[in-house]
Amino acid sequence: MSNQSDAPKPSSGVGRRSFLAATAATAGGAALTTTGLQPAAAAPAPSFIGPQDLGRPARSRNRAAPRRQTRIGIGYETWFDAVGWGRPEAVPILGTYSSQDRDVIRQHAEWITYTGIDHILIDWSNNLGGNWTSGTAEKIMAGTDTLLEVYAAMPQDARPDVTLLLGLDDGKAGTPNFATQIERIKTKYLANPAYRKMFLLHDGKPLVSVYTGARTTNPPTWSDPALTVRWMGAFREIVLNPGGQWSWIDRVAYANGVETPIADFATDGLEGWVATGEWAVSKIKTHQALRVDIEVTAATSKPADGGEQRVGTLTSPPFTITQRTIAFNAIGFDMDSGADLPNLNGRNVYLLRDAATNEILRHTTPPGDEDRFYVRQWNVADLVGRKVVFQAVNNSTSGGLTGWMGFSNPVQQRPEQMTTVVANAGNQAPGAYLNWDAHNRNSGAYLVEMMTAAYEYEPEILMVQQWNEFGRPDQYSVAGSNDIEPTKVTRLAGAKSDGWGFYYLKLVRDLVDQYRAGKPFPAVTLDTRYP
Known part of the structure; x- marks a missing residue:
C-alpha cells in the first residue's frame, strides 16, 4: 500500500473504538440531533482494519423495503497517477x-460497500482535449483497468459495481477520440465476461453517462445501441438542465x-390550453447567475x-x-398571499387539479423573482393513473409589476x-466558496x-x-x-478541523441504511x- 509511513498509529490511551464512538450514530426517534460544540482539541489518530x-x-x-431498491x-x-496530489x-x-495501488483499491471497495453504496461512477470526464494527447487520459484509464482487475478477483458482495462518466470533446460527442473511448469500453471491458x-x-x-457541464441548451443527440446513454449536467437550479x-x-x-411535455410552448403556443385574463407565450431573457443568461419560452x-x-x-x-414526478420552471410573484389554501383570494399559485372533480391535489407558488426561473417539482407517485390538469392561477392585482407570474417547460x-x-x-458561480449562500458541511447537516x-x-x-x-479549487x-x-x-x-476521520463514512452508512x-x-x- 502506498505511503504506509503516513498511516496514523493509535495514540496511547485512546483506542480505535473510542475514536469511532464520536462519529455519527443512528438516533432512535429524533429527526436530527447534534452533540454540543466543544473546545478545539487534538483528536486521537484513528486506525482501521476493516468495516467490522x-x-x-x-x-x-x-434487503431494502419496496420502492427503496x-x-x-x-x-x-x-486520476492520481495522472494529476498528482497537489x-x-x-x-x-x-x-x-x-x-x-491494489491494496488501496480493495480498501476503498470495503469502505464503500460498508456504507451500502452499490456502485461507483468512475470519472473520465476530463479525458478529452489536451489531456488526451498529453497522456493524462491514458493514466486515468489505466487506473480504471487496475481497479477492474482487482474487483474481478473480489467476491461480488465485497465490492461495488461500476459505471463510467465520459466528457465531451470540445463540446461534441461522437468525435474520433470520443469514439476511441467507447470502443475501449466495449472491447476491453464489456467483451470480458468478468468485467x-x-x-x-x-x-x-x-x-x-456523458458530462455536459452546466449546460443551458439541450444535450447532444449521440447514442449507441449497445449502451444506455444519459447526459449529465450540473447545477439544475441555475441552468434548468434542459432535455431531462x-x-x-x-x-x-x-x-x-x-421528460414527457405537458405542453411545448415553443411550438404550440397556448394551443389546447384554456386562458382567462391576459396570458401570452413569449421569450424571457433571464439572469440565472453570474455569467449565465438564458432565453426561455x-x-x-x-x-x-x-x-x-x-386576474x-x-x-x-x-x-x-404516467410518471412519478411533475416539474416546471417558475417565475414571478405571490405578493398578496392572503389566507392559506384552499382560499385563493389574492393569490398567485400553481395547482394540480383532478380533471373530473376540480380537487386541488398539489400546489406551490412563484419564487418572488422577475429575473430568474426556479425549478418546481411535485412528487405524484400516489397519483399515477389519475387524470388531472395543471393550472396557473393569477388572482393578484398587486401593482409595480409584482402581481404577475409565469412558467415554462411543464x-x-x-x-x-x-x-x-x-x-x-x-449559487452565483462555481468557485464561490466563501459567499453568503455557500453550503459547507455543517457537520453533515447539508447532506x-x-x-x-x-x-x-x-x-x-x-x-x-x-x-x-x-483537489483545489473544487x-x-x-x-x-x-x-x-x-x-x-x-x-x-468544527469548520476549522483539519480532517474528518471516519465521521462521514459512518454518516453515509446511517443515511443509506x-x-x-x-x-x-x-x-x-x-x-x-x-x-
Whole structure:
C-alpha cells in the first residue's frame, strides 16, 4: 500500500473504538440531533482494519423495503497517477496513494460497500482535449483497468459495481477520440465476461453517462445501441438542465430524468390550453447567475408596460399521470398571499387539479423573482393513473409589476436520478466558496437535508457526491469539501478541523441504511466537533 509511513498509529490511551464512538450514530426517534460544540482539541489518530471495526454495515439493496431498491452510487477518481496530489484539502487515512495501488483499491471497495453504496461512477470526464494527447487520459484509464482487475478477483458482495462518466470533446460527442473511448469500453471491458457483470445496467443495458457541464441548451443527440446513454449536467437550479439531463452536482436535490411535455410552448403556443385574463407565450431573457443568461419560452400573465395587472387562470388540457414526478420552471410573484389554501383570494399559485372533480391535489407558488426561473417539482407517485390538469392561477392585482407570474417547460419527469452532496459552493458561480449562500458541511447537516429529498422522491439512481477528488479549487477547504473518503484528523474544531476521520463514512452508512429500511425521513445524530 502506498505511503504506509503516513498511516496514523493509535495514540496511547485512546483506542480505535473510542475514536469511532464520536462519529455519527443512528438516533432512535429524533429527526436530527447534534452533540454540543466543544473546545478545539487534538483528536486521537484513528486506525482501521476493516468495516467490522465501524459496526454493522448498511443493509444491502436486496434487503431494502419496496420502492427503496434504488441503485446508490458515488463519484470516484482514478486520476492520481495522472494529476498528482497537489494541495489536497485533507490527507486520506491511506496517504497520498497511487490509483494503481491494489491494496488501496480493495480498501476503498470495503469502505464503500460498508456504507451500502452499490456502485461507483468512475470519472473520465476530463479525458478529452489536451489531456488526451498529453497522456493524462491514458493514466486515468489505466487506473480504471487496475481497479477492474482487482474487483474481478473480489467476491461480488465485497465490492461495488461500476459505471463510467465520459466528457465531451470540445463540446461534441461522437468525435474520433470520443469514439476511441467507447470502443475501449466495449472491447476491453464489456467483451470480458468478468468485467461486464460488474457494470451497472439501466434499462437493460450498461449505463454510460456523458458530462455536459452546466449546460443551458439541450444535450447532444449521440447514442449507441449497445449502451444506455444519459447526459449529465450540473447545477439544475441555475441552468434548468434542459432535455431531462441528469446532474453530477446540485445545490438542491432534484429528481432528474426523461421528460414527457405537458405542453411545448415553443411550438404550440397556448394551443389546447384554456386562458382567462391576459396570458401570452413569449421569450424571457433571464439572469440565472453570474455569467449565465438564458432565453426561455414561457407562458406569463405579465401586463404590457404601464398596463394594469389582470386576474385570470391558465389551464392545461387534461392528461393522465404516467410518471412519478411533475416539474416546471417558475417565475414571478405571490405578493398578496392572503389566507392559506384552499382560499385563493389574492393569490398567485400553481395547482394540480383532478380533471373530473376540480380537487386541488398539489400546489406551490412563484419564487418572488422577475429575473430568474426556479425549478418546481411535485412528487405524484400516489397519483399515477389519475387524470388531472395543471393550472396557473393569477388572482393578484398587486401593482409595480409584482402581481404577475409565469412558467415554462411543464413536464412529467421520470425520477431516474438524483444527486446529493456533502458541501457546495455559492449559487452565483462555481468557485464561490466563501459567499453568503455557500453550503459547507455543517457537520453533515447539508447532506442530511439533501438526502431528505431522496427519501421523498425515491429515485431509480441516487448519487452521493463524492469519494475522493481531493483537489483545489473544487475541494476548497475541509469545511467546503464534498469528499467522503476517511482522512487523517489531528484537530477537531468544527469548520476549522483539519480532517474528518471516519465521521462521514459512518454518516453515509446511517443515511443509506435508514433509506433502505423504508424510513420516512433521516434520523441521525450529528457531532458538531466535526467539519
